[in-house]
Amino acid sequence: MIKYLSIFLLPLFALFNCAKKPNYSKAPQISFKSFNILSKDSAIFTINFSDGDGDIGGGPDGQGNIFFTYYFWDADSNKYDLYVNHTFLNDTIDVRTFPSPSDAYKNKPISGEISSVLIYYRPNNNIKKMKMSAFIQDNAGNKSNVVKTPDIYAP
Numbered sequence: 001m002i003k004y005l006s007i008f009l010l011p012l013f014a015l016f017n018c019a020k021k022p023n024y025s026k027a028p029q030i031s032f033k034s035f036n037i038l039s040k041d042s043a044i045f046t047i048n049f050s051d052g053d054g055d056i057g058g059g060p061d062g063q064g065n066i067f068f069t070y071y072f073w074d075a076d077s078n079k080y081d082l083y084v085n086h087t088f089l090n091d092t093i094d095v096r097t098f099p100s101p102s103d104a105y106k107n108k109p110i111s112g113e114i115s116s117v118l119i120y121y122r123p124n125n126n127i128k129k130m131k132m133s134a135f136i137q138d139n140a141g142n143k144s145n146v147v148k149t150p151d152i153y154a155p
Contacts, residue, residue, distance in 0.1 A: 022050070024051060024111065025048040025052050025053040026146040027051075027142035027143065028051040028136050028137075028138050028143075029049065029144055029145060030047045030048065030049045030135065030147055031048045031147060032136070033046040033048050033113060035149045035150075035152060037155065039122075041120050041121065041122070042121060043121040044116070045116050045134065046113055046115040047066075048111070049112060049114055050109070050110070050128040051109070051138055052109050053109075053139055054107060054109055055107075056100070056101070056110070057099050057100030057101055058097065058099060061073055065136055065137050066114065066135075067135050067136070068093065068118070069082065069094075069134075070083040070132050071083060071130060071133070072127045072129070073129035081110070098114050098116065107150065130151075131149050131150070132149045133146050134147055
């Protein structure tokens with residue numbers, strides 16, 4: 001009996017010991033996943049993320065932790081221009097806050113996806129072609145890379 005039990009448990013033990021924890025940077029890293037238009041004025045922006053120490057979410061001192069920048073297509077100049085709105089941070093950035101993961105993830109590598117519902121994702125109905133960029137910041141102040149959407153054609 002012990003012989004058969006050891007034959008079963010030894011490979012199982014080896015399998016669990018071979019699984020390694022991911023080795024993510026302490027600065028968060030993101031990648032673009034999707035931008036889905038829900039209606040003519042709302043959309044969902046989704047990114048994948050990883051963070052080596054799990055200190056994301058909640059926003060330090062209520063400052064926010066996901067930052068969006070809006071660009072609109074200017075047909076006159078035939079290029080994207082930065083959309084300036086004086087209610088945004090630094091006149092250009094829309095700041096949101098996503099919740100912190102469970103305390104069980106603190107100081108541990110973490111990855112997943114963040115989806116943000118954007119109501120009034122375009123500044124006005126005249127803008128039909130646009131792009132957005134996003135980055136996140138962890139609670140230690142480390143900024144992620146910046147990702148951009150492909151061209152967005154609004155209804």
